[in-house]
Amino acid sequence: MTRRTLLALVIALAAITAALACRREPEAPVIRVASLRDVEGQVLGEMFAQLVESTGEARVERRLGLGGPGVVFAAFEAGEVDLVPQYSGSLAEELLREPRLTDFATIRRKVEALGYEVLGPLGFNNTYGIGVKREVAERFGLRRISDLRGRAWRGAVTPEFREAVTGLGAMVSAYRLALGDVRTMEHALSYVALARGEVDFVDVYTTDATIRAQDLVVLDDDLGAFVRYEGLVLARTGFAREYPRSWAALGQLVGRLSDATMTSLNGEFEIARRSPSLIAADFLTSLGIARPAARSEVAGDETPWVRLTLEHLGLVAVSLAMALAVGLPLGWWASQRPAVARSVLSLVGVIQTIPGIALLCFFIPVFGVGWEPAVYALAAYALLPIVQGVVTGLTQIDASLRDVAAVLGMTDRQRRRRLELPLAAPALIAGVRVAAVINVGTAALAALVGAGGYGTLIVTGLAINDWRVVMLGALPSAGMAMLIHALFAALESRASRWQ
């Protein structure tokens, strides 16, 4: 009975794998649009996607809301992404490695020389700025960044601002500042920290709608520490030739998005909580440059639960199946040799010590973004509990029972099937249960590398600082973890009836 249940489980996993594999088999052509996880990235990405869809030239695969510029560029360079909203300053720093380059035409020429295609400028400059509360600005007479000198201000900044050559470091050295504690956090949260008075300044993106909503003062960059970040469309080599109508449609955006327009579109998402698909659709319609079908699938309205659930479950099931395929033989092999078992366990234990988000990014150079790196990372994560379960299960078997098996004339195969597997089953199933529950949680991070699932809602919720949206992703994820826990606990008690 236990064997049959296990078999049924394996078949179910295989079926899900197959279904997902089929689902992922694209009926060409497909244009993959990616964007950063910030508000503007999601709005612009949706706009690009709808413009392409309006031409009917290709199906669009959205990979909006990726974990960071590094992820986006890695995916772009790996050929995993066709189209992405970008900024002149980012291209200068990340692609050209000439961070001080500011002239748009020069940047475009150099990027095109690398083989990429550029449309722009779109019209807005979303550069870094330093935002402070109005009352603080007035009390201390802060108008320019220079005015920050002589006091250990506390700040909250994004990881991107901290890392960028033209970011925090450039500002501190250009203005010779001696800042206090500067913490790194999610962009939307730094506004919360500022509002609560936990920090004195934040880095702002100058098209953030929150600046106006919270009535912040953006200090004048009087020494010119920050370069220009002009919005543009970046496409992979050959895009314009392959999809001329899409390219033409995207071209209609050039010069149409002023600072004010972009800021107000961001505000519709960030403040008014409209879904980016509706914001993009309304804007494109208002310009009369496209009449795309409106899609809405974020910010809680008409959330595509079935798709998110399947994506999340698929990530967990497939990664678990992969971990079992590797972990079972590995654990069996290790359990035969105690010294090997120790090394194998500490090796897979090391994987477990890597933070989940780091492990997800680990596989991007190999598999690009999306589903594959997430599945491999989750499989690597699931390895320790599974191998541990197999080793524990097999090594706790009384040695004299193997003697009995030999005297009963059992072959190796019979011994494994009739003695070792059933005796190891409870520990093994416990290992799989732990692995599955961990993976449900870690899979929520997979949205940061574009793998979808409930994490999509968490990422969106963080981007717009809406805890309800975060909970919309977190609760079903927790529910799934509990269900899976219960399922495996039932299997486990079945398999250990004899104990």
Next chain:
Amino acid sequence: MIPAIVFSGVALAYGPVPVIEDLSLALAAGQTHCLIGPSGSGKSTILRSITGLSAPIRGEVKVLGRRVEHADAASQREANRGAGLVLQNGGLFPHLSVRDNVVLPAVLAGWSRERIEQRLMELEALVGLASELRARYPRALSGGQRQRVALARALFLDPPLLLLDEPLSSLDPQSRTELQEEMKRLFGSLARTVVLVTHDVPEALFLADTITLLDRGRVAQHGPAETIARHPASDWARTFVRSAAPRWRHMLGLVDGESP
């Protein structure tokens, strides 16, 4: 005498530790033989060598005219089906019910269902096992019941050879006496070759046709049970035999205090 098991110049080790240095011994077919000695005397290792679980470093073990190979060898696996093994704790598979444990040898041998059912009933009667216990797991059995199940499993294919490694030593005195009586009756009626390892002198004297007294890897004395009891060959043998409880010495007619 037709020897069922012959050891010729056998040296054995338990792991890296040498246990038996030079064993030469012939055990007659159809009799009950006891290997007896204190802990660490190598008696269990000798028993293991009969099924190839311990491979000799030197010399050879022949069982029913066939040289024993390592237990992993396919031909040895085949030969082992002709032996039944009972261990101290029974050696039952904990995840199988009483029934599934008992019939396992026949299932592995590919017997038909009817034949298995019939033999199961025979054996339950033979070893005194209530059929209500069939669905139970070993965990839920008493020590005595467990040994009866192990005996039934060992006898299922009616093997010519029955190997028992301290089968009664973890039982309470009452079920131990009970099972000793039943085993004596059973061995007498089956007329199989039985090799029984024990450290219990009265048990050996009660059950055995021949006794092999082992002292630190050497045979201290080998012969009919009666001879060992009445004429210990050395001071050590005398001391060891006399360690039997007074009640037993009396019952077996051993002279107290002095050698006969």
